[in-house]
Amino acid sequence: MKTPRTPFLYQLATAGVGALLLSAAVLPAAAQTTTPTQPPAGSVPAAAPSGPYTLQRAIDVALQNNLSVRQSQLSAELSEATLRQSRLSQLPTANASASQSWNYGTNVDPLTFQFQNQTTRANNFSATAGLNLFSGFQVRNTIKRNQLDYQAGLSDIEKSRNDIALNVASSFLQLVLAQELVRANEARVNSSQQQVARTQKLLKAGSVAESNLLDSQAQLASDELNVITAQNQVAFYKLQLAQLLNLPSVAGFEIEVPSLPDPDDEAPLASNPEGTYQTAVGMMPEIKAADLRVESSLRGTEIARGAYFPRLSFGASIFSGYSSARIGRKLTGDSTIVPSGFIYQLTPTGPQAVPGVFAGILQPRFETLPEGFSSQVKNNLGKQVQFNLSIPILNGWQARTNVQRSVIGVKQSELRAEQTRLELRQSIQQAYADAIAAQRRYGSAKRQTEALSAAYRNAEIRFNNGLLNGTDFNIAKNNLYGAESSMIQAKYEFIFRRKVLDFYEGRALSL
Incomplete structure (x- = not known):
């Protein structure tokens, strides 16, 4: 059994901004992130506009430059051409042909049908026209099927645009988060530098042991390493976002950091995933595309059943010819x-x-x-009109087999549509659960940060007075940093989950 594909939005909801570690010991960028699902690349990338990018501006540029969107547009254009051709197939067909041949030795004259032994030149001219009068409604059903496929292709374009917009929003928030992490780590370095300076003074005064100074210097080195790691994260996410926008260079690329509210400033998120699901079902392009392809497969079944019916066509032709062996008196x-x-x-x-x-x-x-060329063409002129009736009787059960295949195709399309709905429902339920959990975690982390801040201030006073060793002081300091990182992580995770839910409810992505 084939493993169902994980929905794109669910992947974003489960591996978005929460994938970025915000603790003091940040992992290398390569170990924390993955490349975009479809990293775009263009032969002629758009030049990077001047000025910082807002989220909306970044989305607009990505939709304009991204190749996956262009590929979806070309696929829709191909479906449109197929639809146009199926409509034109209702028109009569008309063809003309002409040939010229040379016969050597003993041959049969193509016009007199007499044996002769001479070199002759022969010309044949004909024009034919045909019209399909009845073919089991296959032409009409083909037009309807191709029209449904074209509409599904338009929905695929919209889905591709949504995927790109969500990818950009995820990378944009990750970059904002990484920049905030840089600022937090730089503040920690500044605090550690001041602590080292105070410890050196206390050591000269004989108030603390030398081990306290060594512990403070070790903490400073760790904080400086975290700053470098955070700066590398900023460079990585900036490159990732620029690639999504298909920009030729990252030089001069900056984003406008929005003012984001704290999760506890908003009302508690009401748990109503079923209402969001009902809204999303009526507007998500992947649902519409899946339903259209079910209807298309039903039309394919009608096309296959059309092979059971007789076929009636009308044809007409006109022909003439010339032979150099023909003589006149x-x-x-x-x-x-x-x-x-x-x-x-x-x-x-x-x-x-x-x-x-x-x-x-x-x-x-x-x-x-x-006899002259023009007179032969005129004298040899012939006309023909005919009706062709073809009645299928036995053709190796091909028609029945094709019908059975099309019925199975309908069932497969229905299962794919049902799977798409199931994935959408699960994505919404997961997004709700993650958003509520992130909002609760932020409140808890905020209270923890406040408590650890008071404990850190007390530990700092004791450390400066020589009542606390450096190891215990660094533990209190790192506990505070870890709580602050957890609070920031929960904040951005809640923001991202909330934006995903807003997207499902039909609201635009904005910060």
Whole structure:
């Protein structure tokens, strides 16, 4: 059994901004992220406009430049051409042909059908026309099927645009998140540098042990490493977003960081995935495309059943030809008397020939010449009209087999449509669950951060007074950093899940 394909939106919902680690020890970029589903590449990429990119501007540029959208558009144009051709197939057909041949040696004259032994040139001209009068409604059903396929292709374009928009939104939020991580880590480095300076003064004053200074310097080195790692993350996500936009270079590419509200500033997310699903079913292009392909497969069944019916067609043709071996006679203007017998007279003894007197016939003289091209074409002109009726009786059960195949194709299309709906329902349910969990996690992480901030301030005072060793102080500091990272991660995860739900409900992607 074939494993069902994971929905694209579900992949985004489960591996979006949450895939970016926000702890103090950030993993390398290559270990955290994957490349876009369909990284675009163009032979003539658009030049990067000046100024920072908003999310809407980035989506617009991606839709204009991305090759997967262009490919979907070309597929729809191909379906449109197929539809146009099926409509034109209702018109009569007309064809003309001409040929010229040379015959050597013994051959049959193509016009006189006589054997001859000479070199002749022959020309044949014909024009035919035909009209399909009835073919089991196959032409009409083919037109309807191709029209449904064309409409499904238009829905595929819209789906491709939606996929690109969601990809851009995901990468945009990841880049915003990475930049915030850089700022947070730089603040930690600044705090660690101040702590090292204070520890050095305390060490000179004899208030703390040298191990405290070594612990502070080790913490500073770790924080500086995290800054470099976070900056690498920014470069990676900037490159990923620029590739989605199909820009020729990342140089000068910047985004406009939006002002995003905290999740606890919004009302708790109401859990109504069924209502969102009902809204999405009526507007998602992949659902419409799946339903259209079910109707198309039903038309394919009607086309296959059309092979059971007789076929009636009408045809007409006109033809003529020329042969260099054909000859004609032409009067010369002269005549001759050809003797035909004696003149008789009646006598008592019976009929007697008159001496010296003969009877004759006046016969005109002819000149034998090859018949001209134009006169042969005119004289050899022939016409034909015919009706053709074909009644299927037994053709190796081909018609029945084709019908059975088309019925199975209908069932497959229905299963694919049902699978598409199932994937959509599961994606919405998962997005709701993740959004609610992220909102709750943000509130918990915020309270944890507030508590750990108070504990860190207390630990800092004790450390500066020599009442706490460096190891315990760094643990308190890293606990605070970890809580802050968890809070930021939950914030952006909630924002992304909420935007996915807004998308399912028909609202535009915006920050």
